[in-house]
Amino acid sequence: METKMEVISLVKGINDVYGSPGYTPVVFIDYSISPHEKIAYYEMADCCIINALRDGMNLVPYEYVVCRQGTEEMDRHCLIHEVPKRTSTLILSEFIGCSPSLSGAIRVNPWSIQDVADGLSRASWMSSHERQLHHQKHYRYISSHDVTFWTRGFSKELERACKVNANQIYYRLGISLSFRVVSLSPNFRKLSISEVVSIYKRTTNRAIFLDYDGTIIPVSSASKVPSTALVSILNDLCANPGNTVFIISGRGRTTLDEWFCSCTNLGIVSEHGYFIRWTRDSSWESSPPFGINFKWKNTVELVMKSYTEATDGAYIESKESALVWNHQYADVEFGSCQAKELSNHLQSLLIDAPVLVHRGQNIVEVKPQGVAKGMAVEKILKQLSANGKLLDLIICIGDDRSDKNMFRSLNDAVARPSLAAPPEVFACTVGQKPSSAKYYIEDTDEVLELLSAIVETQNGSAPNE
Numbered sequence: 001m002e003t004k005m006e007v008i009s010l011v012k013g014i015n016d017v018y019g020s021p022g023y024t025p026v027v028f029i030d031y032s033i034s035p036h037e038k039i040a041y042y043e044m045a046d047c048c049i050i051n052a053l054r055d056g057m058n059l060v061p062y063e064y065v066v067c068r069q070g071t072e073e074m075d076r077h078c079l080i081h082e083v084p085k086r087t088s089t090l091i092l093s094e095f096i097g098c099s100p101s102l103s104g105a106i107r108v109n110p111w112s113i114q115d116v117a118d119g120l121s122r123a124s125w126m127s128s129h130e131r132q133l134h135h136q137k138h139y140r141y142i143s144s145h146d147v148t149f150w151t152r153g154f155s156k157e158l159e160r161a162c163k164v165n166a167n168q169i170y171y172r173l174g175i176s177l178s179f180r181v182v183s184l185s186p187n188f189r190k191l192s193i194s195e196v197v198s199i200y201k202r203t204t205n206r207a208i209f210l211d212y213d214g215t216i217i218p219v220s221s222a223s224k225v226p227s228t229a230l231v232s233i234l235n236d237l238c239a240n241p242g243n244t245v246f247i248i249s250g251r252g253r254t255t256l257d258e259w260f261c262s263c264t265n266l267g268i269v270s271e272h273g274y275f276i277r278w279t280r281d282s283s284w285e286s287s288p289p290f291g292i293n294f295k296w297k298n299t300v301e302l303v304m305k306s307y308t309e310a311t312d313g314a315y316i317e318s319k320e321s322a323l324v325w326n327h328q329y330a331d332v333e334f335g336s337c338q339a340k341e342l343s344n345h346l347q348s349l350l351i352d353a354p355v356l357v358h359r360g361q362n363i364v365e366v367k368p369q370g371v372a373k374g375m376a377v378e379k380i381l382k383q384l385s386a387n388g389k390l391l392d393l394i395i396c397i398g399d400d401r402s403d404k405n406m407f408r409s410l411n412d413a414v415a416r417p418s419l420a421a422p423p424e425v426f427a428c429t430v431g432q433k434p435s436s437a438k439y440y441i442e443d444t445d446e447v448l449e450l451l452s453a454i455v456e457t458q459n460g461s462a463p464n465e
């Protein structure tokens with residue numbers, strides 16, 4: 001009601017200033033009108049503006065263009081005897097669903113009064129020839145993308161999805177806004193701690209790869225520094241000469257170095273595989289080699305800065321090989337909208353640069369192409385084999401997209417026919433969700449439970465079953 005009163009008052013204000021006897025510039029229709037009347041309005045309108053802040057699939061622009069095309073019968077009723085040159089002009093908010101499909105429309109940002117005013121001005125000054133061209137383009141698109149076109153497209157997509165997912169098992173997860181249906185492979189199952197422990201007991205050469213955030217430290221935890229208990233578990237695991245233990249993280253090496261300075265035998269992979277260090281006292285190896293071209297960082301930083309200015313709570317994290325735009329402290333919905341837009345923006349801008357733009361948990365990250373956790377895992381496995389260490393057990397745990405690549409590399413490495421006796425592999429994702437891992441574990445608490453159970457076995461006391 002308040003909005004309606006405001007609109008009425010604005011309309012009155014404009015009409016008082018710009019109107020004259022017999023001329024009312026703004027006619028506000030706030031009652032329902034018949035379809036015929038609406039068609040007549042559309043048919044008469046030189047320009048149609050829809051500047052909604054957000055909506056799904058608004059059909060008004062399509063209806064407007066079709067009405068402007070008219071029919072012979074409409075022409076007859078309007079006493080038009082010669083086929084006229086059809087024109088139409090559309091001004092559309094860039095945030096509405098149909099906006100990208102109507103490429104001849106003048107696109108405006110509805111949040112900016114100036115942008116909308118410029119759009120109206122452009123529409124008023126557009127030549128008749130240009131209006132005709134836009135109209136033809138839109139009308140052609142609308143006539144060829146009719147209900148049959150969309151129905152066929154949807155059913156084809158549905159058929160494809162059914163074929164791909166025929167053997168999958170479907171689960172309903174979450175509640176309220178986080179509710180989703182996920183399809184999982186029938187072989188995907190919960191990791192049994194007792195099974196892993198019993199296999200651990202009868203193996204001698206093991207590799208344990210652990211992601212950091214979301215795997216051994218909860219995403220929700222305010223402090224990201226590893227607890228004394230966690231450091232102690234890792235040290236106990238590393239104390240067994242048969243174990244090669246690596247933290248495989250996207251975080252920078254200085255942070256990880258500082259956090260794990262008391263873990264002498266712990267291996268660290270930082271910046272998603274860009275840096276590898278086998279023990280605390282060995283030096284960092286870099287792959288690709290140190291000194292590759294990082295010119296793209298300047299451009300990326302400029303773009304990220306402009307999104308940071310427009311997004312309250314967002315900030316930029318500068319790593320040695322990568323730049324990260326973090327929106328953890330921004331408004332949840334706006335932050336992820338901005339992240340999506342930034343990621344698209346960067347992808348189109350960096351099409352020729354040797355980088356990868358990827359989205360993670362509350363972050364958009366730009367890093368060198370080819371740098372991935374899987375690459376690091378491969379490198380470690382190769383090195384172990386070159387050192388004559390034949391692994392009989394591999395445990396690999398991670399929680400997010402960057403870890404998928406690690407699971408895939410592991411699957412590939414183990415499937416290689418060169419391995420006479422393939423090791424037991426437990427590739428495990430944290431949380432029940434689609435993954436390239438064969439197993440899942442509920443949360444970080446359960447990961448720590450698993451690691452503690454292993455340590456207890458190793459120290460001789462039976463773990464709690």
Ligand SMILES: O=P(O)(O)OC[C@H]1O[C@H](O[C@H]2O[C@H](CO)[C@@H](O)[C@H](O)[C@H]2O)[C@H](O)[C@@H](O)[C@@H]1O
Pocket residue numbers: 211212213214224248249250251252317324326328360361362363365400402
């Ligand atoms: O590979 P991971 O160990 O899972 O690390 C990936 C990223 O970790 C950090 O981001 C995460 O922690 C941030 C707060 O400390 C949080 O805001 C963000 O949502 C998390 O994704 C790190 O800042 C990134 O550079 C790493 O890529």
